[in-house]
Amino acid sequence: xxxxxxxxxxxxxxFYSEIAPDLDxxxxxxxxxxxxxxxxxxxxxxxVARRHGVSIADLHVLGTLRIERKERLRATDLALTxxxxxxxxxxxxxxxxxxxxxxxxPSPADRRAFELxxxxxxxxxxxxxxxxxxxxxxxxxxxxxxxVADRAALGRIMGELHNLLDRDFVPAxxxxx
Amino acid sequence: xxxxxxxxxxxxxxFYSEIAPDLDxxxxxxxxxxxxxxxxxxxxxxxVARRHGVSIADLHVLGTLRIERKERLRATDLALTxxxxxxxxxxxxxxxxxxxxxxxxPSPADRRAFELxxxxxxxxxxxxxxxxxxxxxxxxxxxxxxxVADRAALGRIMGELHNLLDRDFVPAxxxxx
DNA sequence: TAAGATTGACAAATCAATCTTT
DNA sequence: AAAGATTGATTTGTCAATCTTA
Numbered sequence: 524x525x526x527x528x529x530x531x532x533x534x535x536x537x538f539y540s541e542i543a544p545d546l547d548x549x550x551x552x553x554x555x556x557x558x559x560x561x562x563x564x565x566x567x568x569x570x571v572a573r574r575h576g577v578s579i580a581d582l583h584v585l586g587t588l589r590i591e592r593k594e595r596l597r598a599t600d601l602a603l604t605x606x607x608x609x610x611x612x613x614x615x616x617x618x619x620x621x622x623x624x625x626x627x628x629p630s631p632a633d634r635r636a637f638e639l640x641x642x643x644x645x646x647x648x649x650x651x652x653x654x655x656x657x658x659x660x661x662x663x664x665x666x667x668x669x670x671v672a673d674r675a676a677l678g679r680i681m682g683e684l685h686n687l688l689d690r691d692f693v694p695a696x697x698x699x700x
Numbered sequence: 701x702x703x704x705x706x707x708x709x710x711x712x713x714x715f716y717s718e719i720a721p722d723l724d725x726x727x728x729x730x731x732x733x734x735x736x737x738x739x740x741x742x743x744x745x746x747x748v749a750r751r752h753g754v755s756i757a758d759l760h761v762l763g764t765l766r767i768e769r770k771e772r773l774r775a776t777d778l779a780l781t782x783x784x785x786x787x788x789x790x791x792x793x794x795x796x797x798x799x800x801x802x803x804x805x806p807s808p809a810d811r812r813a814f815e816l817x818x819x820x821x822x823x824x825x826x827x828x829x830x831x832x833x834x835x836x837x838x839x840x841x842x843x844x845x846x847x848v849a850d851r852a853a854l855g856r857i858m859g860e861l862h863n864l865l866d867r868d869f870v871p872a873x874x875x876x877x
Numbered sequence: 878t879a880a881g882a883t884t885g886a887c888a889a890a891t892c893a894a895t896c897t898t899t
Numbered sequence: 900a901a902a903g904a905t906t907g908a909t910t911t912g913t914c915a916a917t918c919t920t921a
Contacts (some may be wrong), residue, residue, distance in 0.1 A: 528866050531781070531860040533745040538767045539830065546831055550840050554741065555849065556858035557839070561738010562783060563865045565730065580889080590715045599903055604708070606739060611890055613905055635898045637905045653716065654723055662734070663727050665864040669857065674730065676853050680846065681733035682706040688740045689705050708884055788912055790883055812881045812920045875903080 528559065560662075575652040577624075580607075584615055585624060585649040588641050595638035597630060606692060624648060672676045705736065737839075744838045752829040754801075762801060762826040763861055764869075765818050772815040774807060783869065801825060 526534070532555055536548040562616065569579040577585070583605055588596060596604075602612045618640065619625045624645035629634040657663060666674060703711070709732055713725040747757040752859035754762070760782055765773060773781075779789045792815065794804045807813040818826070834840060843851060 528862045532859075535764075535767050539827075544829060546836070547834050550834070550843050550851075552835070552845060552859060553855040554839050556826045556855065556862045557734070558737055558745070558874070559742065559783070560740045560858055560862050560865060561734055561736075562737045563712070563869050564738065566783075566869070567865075568735065578889085580846065587712075590712050597903075602903095606736065606743075606893060609904060610892080610906080614889075617905095625793075630903095633899075633903080637904080650716075650720060654720065657724050657727070660731070661865060661868065662731050662861070665861055666727050666730060668864070669860070673857050673860075674727075676850070677857050678730040678733065680850050680854050681737055682709075682729060683846070683850075684839070684842055685733045685737050688737060688744075688838060691838060692740050747881080755911085765881095774881075783912060785883080786882065787914080791911075807881095809919075848883080 528556070532556070546603055556586055564660075564662045568656060569602075569608050571656050572652055574655065575648055576622075577619075577648065577652070580605075581615060581619060581624075582649065584612075584619060585641060585645050588625060588639055589646055589649040595640060597633075597636045597638055598627075599636070601639065619645070705733070709733070741837075741839045745833060748833050748837055749829055751832065752825055753799075754796075754825065754829070757782075758792060758796060758801075759826065759829050761789075761796060762818060762822050763830055765802060765816055766823055766826040772807075774810075774813045774815055775804075775811070777814065796822070831873060 532552055536551045539546055540548045565579060572579045572582040587604060589685060598616060599609060600613055602609050620627050623642055626640050626642060627637045630638045709729055713728045716723055717725045739807050742756060748755045749759040762776065764781060774790055775784060775793060779786050793804060797804050800819055804814045805817060807815045
């Protein structure tokens with residue numbers, strides 16, 4: 524606990540490398556830091572979102588719907604984009620609708636589906652919360668301390684991994700799984 | 701949904717930059733990719749861990765305890781290292797103990813505390829699952845596709861952020877909340 | 878007073894099953 | 900059949916309160 528995470532992790536990698544020489548531990552650092560930093564980012568963003576009365580999961584919905592698109596998003600589209608199950612999204616949408624932050628209207632094209640749209644209150648909340656995040660999230664504070672080259676590299680590399688992983692990610696049902 | 705995540709994100713950043721010119725969107729990419737990739741890594745690791753009969757949270761406990769230390773870990777130490785609340789860890793420990801994977805013994809130094817130690821079955825499970833991860837986790841498969849320079853950069857930069865964020869991360873128990 | 882640990886109430890996620898429409 | 904959406908059962912997390920010991 525006294526040791527910083529990077530030292531802790533290196534000690535662990537050294538230990539496992541010793542008891543299991545066949546084990547490739549070269550990726551441990553990147554994977555573990557990504558796992559943990561991801562968790563800390565989620566916790567921190569949730570803290571900021573709750574100042575505006577919603578969870579980070581709720582804000583993810585609102586922030587995605589805020590972006591203008593050619594076609595309205597349906598619940599299923601959103602579930603795929605946000606990497607959650609339809610069941611989880613149903614509950615979130617019901618909650619946000621009851622709060623007056625979004626409207627769920629039957630799709631004119633498909634009577635099974637619903638199209639989602641923000642109310643003015645939902646749009647305002649999304650913008651305020653996203654502004655709050657960009658000013659106050661811990662990740663962004665520390666991110667700004669990195670060198671220009673490191674910031675660019677991180678964005679590019681994580682983007683590559685995001686694109687690669689996205690294709691075979693299967694939390695809420697996939698096409699080619 | 702058809703668009704890959706990086707394009708989707710860039711379109712969102714462009715949209716928000718337009719409706720709110722004061723907003724600094726330069727960090728959106730890195731933060732969002734980190735958030736989402738972290739979530740996907742967690743989901744993927746959980747999938748592998750469950751082949752061995754435990755969750756990734758359980759395996760985090762076992763894998764940490766497997767590392768030899770000068771002093772035994774107490775439940776509270778582990779909660780800090782793993783970034784979860786004492787309450788969550790109590791439940792996890794009870795479950796793992798009932799499965800015969802670890803032993804919870806009263807601390808000789810402090811009668812409030814318990815010291816944790818793996819059973820041989822727990823140690824074997826941790827090693828098998830960690831080996832499975834290093835051979836089969838999706839993150840590692842894609843990580844190996846990156847250039848040598850990018851792999852090194854990612855490990856180094858995420859490690860820096862991990863160290864920075866860790867210092868004021870307080871999910872289980874906040875000082876200033 | 879504070880720290881280690883536990884419990885109960887609550888929130889939110891997945892999975893499996895179901896209903897309607899395509 | 901298969902897809903969009905919803906519900907119920909189960910799991911697991913945080914938070915608040917409590918008990919014992921330091």
